[in-house]
Amino acid sequence: MDKRIASLRDAVAPIPDHATVMIGGFGGSGAPIELIHALIGRFLETGSPKALTVINNNAGNGHVGIAALIEQGMVKKMICSFPRSADPVVFTTKYLAGEIELELVPQGTLAERIRAGGAGIPAFYTPSSYGTDLAKGKPVAEFDGRSYVQERWLKADFALLKAELGDAVGNLTYRMAARNFAPLMAMAATETIVQVSRAVAPGEIEPESVVTPGIFVDRIVEVPAPQQEEALNRANAHYPELRA
Template sequence: MDKTIPDLATAVSGIEDGMTVMIGGFGGSGAPIELIHALIDRHVRTGHPTGLTVVNNNAGNGHVGLAALIEQGMVGKLICSFPRSADPKVFTDLYLAGGIELELVPQGTLAERIRAGGAGIPAFYTPTSFGTDLAKGKPVEEFEGRSYVQERWLKADYALIKADTGDTMGNLTFRMAARNFAPLMATAAAHTIVQVTRLVEAGGIDPEVVVTPGIFVQGVVEVPDPAQEEVLNRADAHYPEVA
């Protein structure tokens, strides 16, 4: 039952070309920077993985984290709510050049599609997006005099998320807003890999405060001093570092 992984490279070693990867975070809050950078390191060494479909709330900022993953040409499609955030230049330039596909999803719908994937619900109806371009081609039904758009579940091969404290069995707690999409993504992925700031033994977390039970987690790696996206961007950081 020990789900600890010795290092970041091992943690991301199972992600292959063409997979769908959910990445936690709301902007920089809860973004698993070290896991993303480890995946980039693997790509630099081997040329893989490529052609990933990434599910995230936004399109990354600056030249670190998700933006760096996109900049390395590893992402073929992005499913997100906010492709234009604080500094989305990497994604914007690539999208305008036709180098990446975008599926735009309203934020509440994105969260519910992920939740549905984890709950085994293939589709649901929402009034959000009715009458807009985002509803084109989707089934529409009327309930109690109001039109609703059918949306499909979202599932992933892998979820990469960040938690505050985890135990060796994969039980997790989160720090404030860093919780965001992570618990939902953990339920909707076949393999959930988590970087935790503090790793404790089984029983080291009060069961009453566990947010994500270990049954949804396949691997935990400790990162005691995780980087923060906004801090890196203020320092004009690039990953990999520009020579």
């Protein structure tokens, strides 16, 4: 039952080519920078994983984190709400060159599609996107005189998340807004990999404080001083030149 992993590299080792990977974070809040960089490091050494489908709220900023993952050519498709965020130069360049696909999803719909994936709900209806290009080709139904678009669940092979505390059996808490998509993604992924700022023994997290139960978590790795995407970008950091 001990889900602690000794190194970041070992934590991301199971992720293969063509995997669908959910990555937590709302901008830099809750972004698992060290896990992402470990995945890039593995790719640079072995050539794998590649051709990934990545699900996140945005498509990365600057040249670290998800942006660095895209810059290395590891991502074939992004599913996100905000591909044009603070500094989306990497994604924009790749997209305009036809080197990456984009599935654009309204933010509330993205959250609900992920929640549906974890809850075993294959489809639901929402008024968001009705009458826009995003609704083209999707079933539409009327409820109480209003038109709704059918959206399908989102599931993933892996989720990469960042938490504040994690015990040996995988129970998690989060720091403030860093929680964002993480609990939903943990439920919607076949295997959940989490970097935690502090690993504790079972029982050290009060049961009523647990946000993500350990049943949804497969691997945790301790990262005592995690890097923050915004701070790295203010320093004009690039990965892999910057080592996590």
